[in-house]
Amino acid sequence: MADPAALPRRILKEAQRLRLEPIPGIAVEVSETNLRHFLCVVDGPEGTAYEGGKFKLELFLPAEYPMAPPEVFFRTKIYHPNTDKLGRICLDVLKDKWSPALQIRTILLSVQALMSAPNPDDPLRENVAEHWKTDERGALAVAREWTQKYAM
Amino acid sequence: MTKKSGTAPHLRLPSFDAFASSLDAMTVEALGDDAYYASWFDDSDDAENDDDYVTNADDADDADDGFPDLGLREGLPSETCSASRNSVYVVYEPGDDIKGRRELINRACGVLGTSERDSEALLHFHAWNLEDAVTSWFENERKAREACGLSDPDAQTSEGGMATTTCNICFDDFEPSELVTAGCSHAFCTGCWAGYIASKIGEGLSVVDTRCPMTKCPIKVGEAMMRRFLNEDDAKKFDVYLGRSFVESNVKIQPCTGIDCERSIVFENLPTNPVAVNCTCGKVFCFSCGGDTHHPIPCKVASEWTKKITLDGANSEWMLVNTKPCPKCQRPILKNGGCMHMQCSQCHTSFCWLCSSPWDAGPYACSKRCNQYKRTESNSNENRKKRARESLERYVFYYERYRAHENSGKKALEDVDKFKSSALGFLIELQRTSETQVGFVMKALKQVSSSRQILKWTYAYAYFELADDVRKKNFFEHVQGEMERALELISRMIELDIKAFLPPDPDTEDDEKVALEKAMAYRYPPEEQDKLEKAFEQYKTLLIDRTAVLRKSCDTLCIELENGLLGMSTPIKGSQQDA
Ligand SMILES: [Zn+2]
Ligand SMILES: [Zn+2]
Ligand SMILES: [Zn+2]
Ligand SMILES: [Zn+2]
Ligand SMILES: [Zn+2]
Ligand SMILES: [Zn+2]
Numbered sequence: 001m002a003d004p005a006a007l008p009r010r011i012l013k014e015a016q017r018l019r020l021e022p023i024p025g026i027a028v029e030v031s032e033t034n035l036r037h038f039l040c041v042v043d044g045p046e047g048t049a050y051e052g053g054k055f056k057l058e059l060f061l062p063a064e065y066p067m068a069p070p071e072v073f074f075r076t077k078i079y080h081p082n083t084d085k086l087g088r089i090c091l092d093v094l095k096d097k098w099s100p101a102l103q104i105r106t107i108l109l110s111v112q113a114l115m116s117a118p119n120p121d122d123p124l125r126e127n128v129a130e131h132w133k134t135d136e137r138g139a140l141a142v143a144r145e146w147t148q149k150y151a152m
Numbered sequence: 153m154t155k156k157s158g159t160a161p162h163l164r165l166p167s168f169d170a171f172a173s174s175l176d177a178m179t180v181e182a183l184g185d186d187a188y189y190a191s192w193f194d195d196s197d198d199a200e201n202d203d204d205y206v207t208n209a210d211d212a213d214d215a216d217d218g219f220p221d222l223g224l225r226e227g228l229p230s231e232t233c234s235a236s237r238n239s240v241y242v243v244y245e246p247g248d249d250i251k252g253r254r255e256l257i258n259r260a261c262g263v264l265g266t267s268e269r270d271s272e273a274l275l276h277f278h279a280w281n282l283e284d285a286v287t288s289w290f291e292n293e294r295k296a297r298e299a300c301g302l303s304d305p306d307a308q309t310s311e312g313g314m315a316t317t318t319c320n321i322c323f324d325d326f327e328p329s330e331l332v333t334a335g336c337s338h339a340f341c342t343g344c345w346a347g348y349i350a351s352k353i354g355e356g357l358s359v360v361d362t363r364c365p366m367t368k369c370p371i372k373v374g375e376a377m378m379r380r381f382l383n384e385d386d387a388k389k390f391d392v393y394l395g396r397s398f399v400e401s402n403v404k405i406q407p408c409t410g411i412d413c414e415r416s417i418v419f420e421n422l423p424t425n426p427v428a429v430n431c432t433c434g435k436v437f438c439f440s441c442g443g444d445t446h447h448p449i450p451c452k453v454a455s456e457w458t459k460k461i462t463l464d465g466a467n468s469e470w471m472l473v474n475t476k477p478c479p480k481c482q483r484p485i486l487k488n489g490g491c492m493h494m495q496c497s498q499c500h501t502s503f504c505w506l507c508s509s510p511w512d513a514g515p516y517a518c519s520k521r522c523n524q525y526k527r528t529e530s531n532s533n534e535n536r537k538k539r540a541r542e543s544l545e546r547y548v549f550y551y552e553r554y555r556a557h558e559n560s561g562k563k564a565l566e567d568v569d570k571f572k573s574s575a576l577g578f579l580i581e582l583q584r585t586s587e588t589q590v591g592f593v594m595k596a597l598k599q600v601s602s603s604r605q606i607l608k609w610t611y612a613y614a615y616f617e618l619a620d621d622v623r624k625k626n627f628f629e630h631v632q633g634e635m636e637r638a639l640e641l642i643s644r645m646i647e648l649d650i651k652a653f654l655p656p657d658p659d660t661e662d663d664e665k666v667a668l669e670k671a672m673a674y675r676y677p678p679e680e681q682d683k684l685e686k687a688f689e690q691y692k693t694l695l696i697d698r699t700a701v702l703r704k705s706c707d708t709l710c711i712e713l714e715n716g717l718l719g720m721s722t723p724i725k726g727s728q729q730d731a
Contacts (some may be wrong), residue, residue, distance in 0.1 A: 010323045067351035068351065093367075
């Protein structure tokens with residue numbers, strides 16, 4: 001943990017590795033103006049209502065990173081019970097399950113996994129979660145519709 | 153830390169022989185429990201342990217029961233009633249919690265032969281219950297370790313062969329000797345450890361359960377390791393969190409409920425019955441429910457009653473008027489003493505404050521034995537209105553008695569202070585004696601105050617618990633009646649009879665200062681001195697006896713209540729006798 005003003009070696013190394021060994025289905029680009037700011041595009045997982053969509057995410061590393069988790073937001077509208085209108089994501093590894101041994105790579109994979117397996121029992125948007133629980137087929141249809149409308 | 157306990161003089165008085173056998177049996181049982189724990193845990197480290205617990209050097213241990221006698225404290229049943237004799241507790245001053253925690257860790261190390269680190273994790277997991285920790289450890293050490301976040305001791309030895317030289321947090325490379333683990337295989341550099349632990353301090357109380365930074369690794373970071381990486385400020389915060397977590401999770405410790413008080417009450421052995429505790433700040437409360445003390449009745453009954461009287465408070469106000477008309481001449485009589493014996497200042501009729509029936513001079517009690525609630529006869533076609541009135545009457549009956557004892561109890565508490573501040577000094581001077589020679593009056597006053605507190609709650613108990621069981625109710629009323637009679641006998645002695653040995657009441661014209669000067673200058677007439685000293689000796693003997701009787705009947709009542717009135721199988725002999 002060197003001089004906090006300078007960018008920690010860890011962040012540089014993570015960015016470097018993301019460039020050298022890209023994550024399949026996820027594109028990551030460092031912002032030119034702020035090296036703690038990452039712009040990502042996650043492909044909708046195959047066999048889900050998000051298939052074929054390209055979902056933009058914004059990822060920001062706070063000053064305390066990696067002791068504090070990154071902040072991650074959807075920047076593409078998505079019909080999903082664990083996200084809200086502002087693009088915030090309800091995901092344990094972004095909160096109490098965060099560990100400094102986790103990385104940007106693992107977080108993005110977790111987000112992709114959440115798209116494959118929505119969890120309506122721990123919702124961020126009550127009405128969407130309710131839709132999922134009472135009429136999953138209907139909910140998936142709306143999710144597909146939104147994918148076509150906003151993510152393609 | 154101040155160690156406290158109830159004292160238990162074993163008194164045997166003629167009128168209570170009826171209950172002696174059942175009482176003794178219970179006493180043996182209760183003490184048997186203690187003996188069991190003592191042989192289990194305390195033997196090994198008795199000496200150091202006891203020293204740690206009692207740091208107050210003044211607490212010279214001069215009582216027969218092995219506990220230091222701190223003297224009686226106002227309004228605290230556990231010290232004027234033997235029923236709670238096993239409740240030995242200490243008061244933690246702020247900061248003592250962390251010492252108590254350390255002491256418990258040391259005890260676990262002694263019993264289990266484990267390292268401090270292991271003991272700490274184990275105790276933390278078992279909410280600081282040493283018995284549970286020990287049991288789980290001896291049952292299955294491997295499982296116990298796993299549960300509380302300790303690594304397998306066999307796996308731990310492989311530290312030399314650590315493959316990684318990269319810190320998993322900063323991704324820098326290090327010599328294996330520069331990397332540190334929490335006891336698992338996950339190595340991080342010291343800089344990252346410091347950053348990680350500092351961030352955990354920022355998260356608050358959960359810092360006491362910090363785990364290895366590796367994702368999903370369950371291994372707990374030991375206290376020594378935490379301290380190694382904490383700066384001075386954070387180390388202070390860490391101590392506060394450790395202390396708070398220790399107090400909050402440990403059922404043998406309760407924070408004081410007094411306003412702004414940061415002390416805690418700590419038991420070595422958890423009391424089985426709700427027990428009143430007294431913090432050094434003066435707050436007396438029930439250790440079990442945190443509410444105001446309600447010894448000897450269960451927390452649930454006490455809270456139900458409190459709820460009821462709060463709800464019915466407005467309706468009940470009319471009963472709280474502090475005067476009653478004299479049953480003979482109708483002159484309103486103000487009740488100002490704690491004694492239930494009222495005497496009209498105009499016609500000198502003696503009557504009972506509670507039921508207005510004549511007062512018996514012989515056994516010194518209400519001639520109607522009015523502590524016994526009698527249901528009014530009701531015919532078969534009673535209507536709802538009548539039942540409602542009856543139920544109100546029943547409630548009023550118990551409420552009136554509850555309030556009467558409550559108010560008299562408060563008065564008795566004031567009397568303790570008043571006695572301490574003036575009468576005590578006069579008595580020493582006039583009787584040409586020493587403070588220890590008049591201490592018995594103080595003891596009697598305190599016994600009265602705490603007995604009233606106990607009696608007050610017994611009426612709440614009777615209201616809820618004894619409505620349907622006539623046998624239990626009769627037995628209860630008998631025991632309660634014995635206690636009330638014993639109490640009234642003393643009440644009279646310390647309120648009225650004692651006046652014979654004190655300066656005369658001040659003239660109404662005198663202001664406070666003049667009255668005090670007159671009282672201080674007062675001496676017995678020389679020809680009376682011998683007589684009054686002899687009379688005082690007799691008074692002393694009688695009051696000590698009666699205090700003992702009250703204490704014993706208080707014990708009987710409390711033990712009976714705590715045991716669900718099982719003693720009623722013992723035949724009641726000589727129930728109308730008096731000491
Ligand atoms: Zn490091
Ligand atoms: Zn680990
Ligand atoms: Zn207190
Ligand atoms: Zn209670
Ligand atoms: Zn009268
Ligand atoms: Zn009466």
